[in-house]
Structures are given as structure tokens and as C-alpha cells.
Amino acid sequence: MKAVITGSSTGIGLEMAKICLSQGMEVWMTGTRSERPNENSELFGLCPYLAVDLSTKEGQEAFLDWLGPEPIDVFVNNAGYGIWKDVVDTDPDSMEAMIRLNVEALTRFSREMAIRMKAQGYGRILNVASTAAFLPGPHMAAYYASKAYVLSFSDALSWELRGTGVTVTTLCPGPTRSRFFERAGMAAMPLLDGPWMPIMTAHSVAKAGINATLRGKRRAIPGIMNFLSSKAPIFMPRSIQLGTLNWLQGSK
Numbered sequence: 001m002k003a004v005i006t007g008s009s010t011g012i013g014l015e016m017a018k019i020c021l022s023q024g025m026e027v028w029m030t031g032t033r034s035e036r037p038n039e040n041s042e043l044f045g046l047c048p049y050l051a052v053d054l055s056t057k058e059g060q061e062a063f064l065d066w067l068g069p070e071p072i073d074v075f076v077n078n079a080g081y082g083i084w085k086d087v088v089d090t091d092p093d094s095m096e097a098m099i100r101l102n103v104e105a106l107t108r109f110s111r112e113m114a115i116r117m118k119a120q121g122y123g124r125i126l127n128v129a130s131t132a133a134f135l136p137g138p139h140m141a142a143y144y145a146s147k148a149y150v151l152s153f154s155d156a157l158s159w160e161l162r163g164t165g166v167t168v169t170t171l172c173p174g175p176t177r178s179r180f181f182e183r184a185g186m187a188a189m190p191l192l193d194g195p196w197m198p199i200m201t202a203h204s205v206a207k208a209g210i211n212a213t214l215r216g217k218r219r220a221i222p223g224i225m226n227f228l229s230s231k232a233p234i235f236m237p238r239s240i241q242l243g244t245l246n247w248l249q250g251s252k
């Protein structure tokens, strides 16, 4: 089996790559940095690796060219990041680059893989969203909205592909130990400091995602608190959701 995982130079994607390798899959990896993951170098020496910025059209095309026409069994749209700033304080180019990665690249690769996997009669697509997909997120507004898009798009695509042998799984992690917080510029805040949302390891999140994907499940929400927060819209009015997220993600 061949697995391609975007954003696998570190964090959740790197853990997914390790899990797929341990299951005997051929793994193709990407990141933005030219250096390859240095831990387990003898293992990752076997994996093709592309350093590419997938937030650009040129990067997306270079990536698809690099993949070539060979069959892919498992494709993971994991590359993504957030920006922790109010909308009015965010540089518009940075915000658009994030949306191009989280939304545009994921949409383009999902479509491409759906076509290819449908033709081969088998395939597993895993799209990484977030518990942010279920709620509006003051101070990270565009990131939360991008993940709501990922969930909605992936759910609908999974339905369109019923009966084709191709499944689409959406992974919705909550706070997870990785470079995400540093990359987003997140500082001390109740969300990361309090007991409300336990921070999971990248390995346990990756394992839940890969397991659900191989079983063809539509959704994976690892962790009980994350599962409960995905249900918040059912019992919390929108204004309470906004107030709670505003507090959780506000500076201390």
C-alpha cells in the first residue's frame, strides 16, 4: 500500500508517517523545510520527501507532478496552520495564504485523489480538520472557518463517493502537542493552560486518524473532551459559544 501525507515533516503528520511505515506501507512525505525529519533517519531515508509550499498554485502543481500517475491507496491532507490574531490585525496576504493551504490545496488534492481512486476502485482519503470546525473562534476567525469548510466539504465528498470503494474520513483533533501553537503565534491563554481541554499527543491523534481511515469511517474525534466540544452547538446558543471561545483564546 502507498500512503502520501502532506505536512509530515513534523507533528501529527510525522506521527501518521511513522504509523503507516510500521504497518508496512510505502510512505511519501512533504514539508516546507528542505531538511528531512532527522529522527528515525534510517526509516525515513526510505521515504520520498518533497519540500514545497502548498499555499501557492506553483507549489500545488509541483506536488501533483512529483506524485506522478502511480496508484495511491491512502492520501492525507494534513498540512495546515492557524493564525492567532484578530482579523483587523492580520496581514491580508498571510490570511489568504493560510486559506489557500487549509482550503484550496485540500480541495484540489481531494478532487484529484477522488478521481484517481474512483478509477482504481479503491482508496482512502483523510482530511485533517479540527474541533474548530464545530464552533466560531474569535481571535482565530479565519482558521476556525477554514476548518468548518474542511468538515463540510469532506462529509459531502464522502457521500458523493459512496459505493465507489473510496472513503473520505475527517479527523477533528482538539489541542495537540506539536509546532502548531508556536507557528500560530499563540501565547499563554486559558485554552492551553487550564484543565478544560487536555492537550493530546500527536501520536495518539495520528493513530486515531489512521485507524478510522483504514476502517473507512467518516469521522474521527479523538479524546472525550474533544468529542463533547463537537456537540457544544447542540446545547449552547451561538452567543455562549462565541463568549466561551473569546475567553478561552484571549490573552491572559
Ligand SMILES: NC(=O)c1ccc[n+]([C@@H]2O[C@H](COP(=O)([O-])OP(=O)(O)OC[C@H]3O[C@@H](n4cnc5c(N)ncnc54)[C@H](OP(=O)(O)O)[C@@H]3O)[C@@H](O)[C@H]2O)c1
Residues within 6 Å of the ligand: 006, 007, 008, 009, 010, 011, 012, 013, 030, 031, 032, 033, 052, 053, 054, 055, 078, 079, 080, 081, 082, 101, 128, 129, 130, 131, 172, 173, 174, 175, 176, 177, 178, 179, 180, 181, 183, 202
Ligand atoms: N496541534 C493542534 O492543536 C491541532 C488541532 C487541530 C487541528 N490541527 C491540524 O492538524 C494539522 C497538522 O498540524 P500539527 O499540529 O501537526 O502542526 P505542525 O507541527 O505545525 O505541522 C504542520 C505541518 O504542515 C506543514 N506546513 C506548514 N505550512 C505549510 C505550507 N505552506 N505548505 C506545505 N506544508 C506546510 C509543516 O511543514 P514544515 O514544518 O516543514 O514547515 C508541517 O509538516 C493541521 O492541519 C492543523 O490545522 C492541529
